Amino acid sequence: MHVDAREHDQASIRTDVCIIGAGAAGITLAVALMNSGRRTLLVESGGFERTTEHDLLNAAETPTIGGGYLSGSRVRIFGGTTSHWTGFCLPLSAATFAERPWVPDSGWPIDGTELHPFYERACIQIGIDPWDPDACDPIPSPELPRLSLASPSDEFETRVYQIRRRTHFGDQFRDMLTEADDVTLLTHATCTELRASERAVDHALLRTLTGKRIEVQANAFVLATGGIENARLLLASTQGRPKGLGNDRDLVGRYYMDHPELLVGEALLWPGWDLDLYAGHRLEDRLVQMGAMFTTTAHQRARGLLQAGIQLGRAGSRWGNPQTHATDHAVAAAAFWLDCARGGAREGACVPSAQKTSLFVRSEQAPAPDNRVTLAEERDAFDTPLPRLQWRMNELDCVSLQHTVQAFGDALLREGLGRLRSFLTHTDLRHVDTIYGPSLTDEQRERINLEQRPTILVWGHHMGTTRMSDDPARGVVDRHCQVHGVDNLHVAGSSVFPTGGAANPTLTIVALALRLADRLRTARS
């Protein structure tokens, strides 16, 4: 059933499960709870169409990131940010879940294997092939060939993204949810506060831009409003808890992470590279596979690095615009000649030609308590304080990126597979501009390409602000995504990630939501 809150005439609603936020996480949960014998209320701030007044609710202060980062990277609409995500999917690597002594505050309370069955279900939901847990590439549908993956050296492994384009969860599940008997989708209702008694949320306060107020009482509440709003709502829920709900230890909003991405250089690659795979291999109309070379865990451990994946830009693609320099042809010819003599340029790959590609890196960020969401002075239309994000690249983030690029250049040279020209050699990444990726104009992109001036791009992977830990002193939610000390409140979404790995978050968000749904289905009322 669908109800527009602006036309709802009752001041209160009673339900079994109240999910706040209908994006990737909220919709997945609601669908998975169908036919569970529970009544679910799915509360969404926006409607089926995007409007300026709802977009304004995403206003935020982001002093260190340009391009309207937090307003651009979130959409208040049924379907949430999946209405304009790119569709890159990849499970987090096993190392992401482990405690890594060289990454402070790393380690999930759950093992990666615990997520395998949920990853499989998440893939089916998104319409992609599941990954073999022991391999790096998806198990292809029977009619598709398995990709032959190569990597330059032991330090890197190729892992394959699947990109399912135009997977708008709102479009995909609207009919199913609005026709379900046991789900009520309440649109245009913004949750402004959760009111809790001793150990549980009593009710959620919903408001519409037309001035209506609705109170929701439920046995279980799930916060699924995205990585920024999840923290903002907890911080703004101060009744009886001046520091905010679930924030006794001052952890809510801290450890914010995104995946910094950077054009880092260009490479001359000798024949033998399957650039078609690395630059995107179209399988069907809306499905593309794309390889990226990730540093192996052994290499990360040996060098104390965060995870990172190197992508190759095809000439003509957005970042595939490598410039030609005077020395390029000489390096191509001389180094190729030498590598053939060294026996490096592999297996008779000595077609006398070189390919030039752009290189960009997408990297993990170390969880850092000072990268955090707090509440600003300024308020929105509901008088709720705006979120303010304090974010910067820290030492480990910068060193890791530099070393990853260097290691890739070294691997090319050592193995006789090509040569690298780095844009980072004389750059201190701590002082490089950071911009919301999609806000770049063609002109800005062209300038970055031309001037080879490193610019950090972030895409709106909002992670870490309600991190998961079994220890309430180290995390906001426990291994089941339940807020410590609040029995009936769970959090869904990437805000629960203690570390972000180097893979895009949404597949994992969906997997975790499916896992949470299983828990809620079996929980006693």
Added chain:
Amino acid sequence: MTDSLDADRRFVLRALACLLPTMACARTSLPPLELWPIPTAPVPTAVFVLGRQYLAAHPEENDLGTLRAALGLDVPEPDPGTIDDFDGAIRHDLQTRDVVELEGWQLSRTECRLYALATLTLTTPARVHSPDARRRP
């Protein structure tokens, strides 16, 4: 000096002889994004371009004796089989971060010295950008 020049030339040419069969066995691959013809001539002139650039940036090595010593070729009859040793030397350069930047391209010190050696032995005059040559009217 002439003897060692001949020895170097022999070394480079014999190394090339090892190389030529590999150059011949072309394999089909996906159409490259940007196809640059690379000369299959015994020594691409590009080697000399890089060799000259390296020597210009490192005039202290612009001398056969110094280069030969730096490459471990200061033995009477260098063995072209040492191409494997060069491979090892290149790996060692990377381990010790002895990397040379030519217009941003990351090359190993040994590889640059090999280009320089080829330049000094296979092109004339033997000294590239020599201060003497520049002084001539």
